Amino acid sequence: MILDHQVGSEQVPWRHGFDHGVEPSVLAGFPYVWDDLREASRAFRSDAMPWTMWYLTRFDDVQAALQRHDLFSSEQVNYNVTDTHKWIPAQIDPPDHTQYRVVITPLLGVAAMASMEPGIRDIARRLVDEIVAAGGTGCDFVDRFARRLPSGVFMQLLGLPTEEADTFLAWAGEMLLTNNAQDPTGSIRKQAARTIYRYLGDTIAQRRERPGDDVVSRLLDAQVGDRPITDAELLEICFLFYVAGMDTTSGVLSYVFQHLAQRPDHRRLLRERPHMIEPFVEECLRYYSIVATSRVVRDDVEFAACPMHAGDRIVVSTTGANRDPRHFPNADEFVIDRSPNRHLAFGAGIHRCVGAPLARLEVRIAVQEWLRTFPEFSIDPHVPITQHVGGSAGLDNLPLVWS
Template sequence: MTTQQADSATCPVTGARFSADSPEIATDFDVHSPAVADVAYERYAAMRAERPVAHSDLYGGHYVLTRYEDIHDVCRNPGVFSSESVNVPGSIGQDGPMIPIEVDPPDHTTYRQIITPLFSPKRMRAMEDHILEIVTELLDAMEGKEQVDFLNDFAKPLPTRVFLAMMGWPQEHAEQFHEWVDVIVLGVPGASEEEAMEARMGAAMQVYAYFAEMMDERDEQDVPEDDITQILLDGSFGDRDLTQFEILNILFLLLIAGLDTVKGALCHSVIYLAEHADQRHQLAEDPDVIPAAVEELLRYESAVIPARVVKEDVVVGDVQLRAGDKILIPFGAANRDPEVFEEPDEVDFTREPNPHLAFGAGPHRCVGSHLGRLELRIAFEELHRRFPDYRLDPDRPPVRHMSQIKGVASLHLLLGPA
């Protein structure tokens, strides 16, 4: 363990050398700055070497952790490191806590028991043929083109259409969901923090209104017994029914977690593979490698950068944290830690073991990990079977963005052989 609980009312804990106002641990790292997007891993490495528990005054003040062991410990210790607020700043426009990710045990456990069966391996396997149909349709539309906008032609619509199919909602609403999620996750590029938050809240309210409409429609229709919206409407928390408020915030989380994370993983992976022809052709020639490749590419570029709230005074490394402090725990930083991963900045499809934290750890480990892996596996299989020679368009290089889901804002590919 690298954390020690402290009784700050009596005496300092041995080993705590620094605190929030110590200049030695100050950092200007900004999780929302476009300037960080292309150098995030270099910044993580520098902080890990020099100040693995760093402090920023941005967004009201927060810490940034970069060691695997520290981040892993935080994930597994919700009693000290609460998930009551996983964003910096504290909201992306949602009306109340996103359930269950912003709820701590024991209530979190009850919510997970409701949601986990919706993403069981059996249920995901039943979706495999439909996901393949969506992938095939999207790739069919790319056939015969020399150049494609991979982000908008494939990476955005795939997880959105899968989400809508899971929910039993109209596929023609996909584009509207793209617009809402982009605003909620990214705000308004170039706008002030206040303007960005106003835009996020406006988009989130439209999302809630859509969800409420879908819930109302379920009351008027005969729906399959495995319909997720209906399952939630029929769900209970202990001895009471789930409230509309709870259902809306569960759906809000499923939307954000299901769309932007898969979109980011697809784009980050394709950028890497477009630049590394040998490994790209390996996937085309030996599809059996793809499941391991998915895990390694998730480790290499882990998009999620969640936050936690410190609930009681604690020492992490040699830094004194106080109750109420906010900390960022970038999974990408943990997954490039050389103390855990040999040659962490290299992609190795034979890496074993591969204890990456792309899906988190502990009680809040991503409930949709089975679905995410399934979407990525099918996408990689079909993409590399049909377009094994894709490469980046040199006239339009990829543009990455930062946020608490690190992603890609533009990705253009050339499909034919060089």
């Protein structure tokens, strides 16, 4: 990566070849590396892809960019795995986007969460019980818990048989965790995506035959504007729930529990004052924000002092934004009761995460249920930990030990 500050009259530096998904410095230094990138320059650009990528790292610019769907489109963003598909509503611009959000939002709203909470708690308890039953004094938290909880929750959401949980995990592993370096042509990801689409398509057909009490069944009669929703649209929604809710939540869980393993004072505080779990989760979401999302520039525009051209991409890092000292006092400190804590971990604007209430609930329940059984734990210093970065970041493994 070469940093070139002098490019004609334009002062936005190039980081030649920079791709945040495979860049070694990001892989090694996430999330702190985004502090260096943000402080080095308000924005920078990269030629790693066939189009120019403008990276925005500061809170105000990231928030403004996410709110400017008139300047930046979500429609042509290709996430590499689904050539012929458009994820609804993530890859849809207004006015259609609004019609889909009206349909989807209640499915994951406050009332829906109240009814899901007991089921999520059951899954978390079962996972903890399985770890206890396996005996021993440690486990890979990512494998045994962080990936299984969101996967189980997704299956509960869609009313899928829990026996198929492991199969789902395997598909997710292939589709989401394989980066450009491991899968240069994207063939592994595309194959996994096709398998998941086929499975979800079959599920929709089954629900048309025999509706149940699940999200798919509730969507069957939805109206998009003044017409009934189609099965193809339903499929894209279900698929998006799958990709948007699994890797993100497991990534956040991995950093939350790495943090807890390293901070006995925070473990003790949360055990003694359980009402602190909510602000703790919120601060984790800010401090370890995992998502970097992108948009396509609609027309030539100057934004954040960057001379952008139609067809360029912007990449906005919620990690850089949420650790920006211009917005958060003592931004690089983990303040367990930070208030206010208006972060961008779930994005901003019309595409703001529709699953935020579910994600918060899952992480809160995970902390409660884990601490109940494992009040003390730490990280096995003999096992190297690796992480993945890109669209969303997370630890690949987290070797926890207890006595």
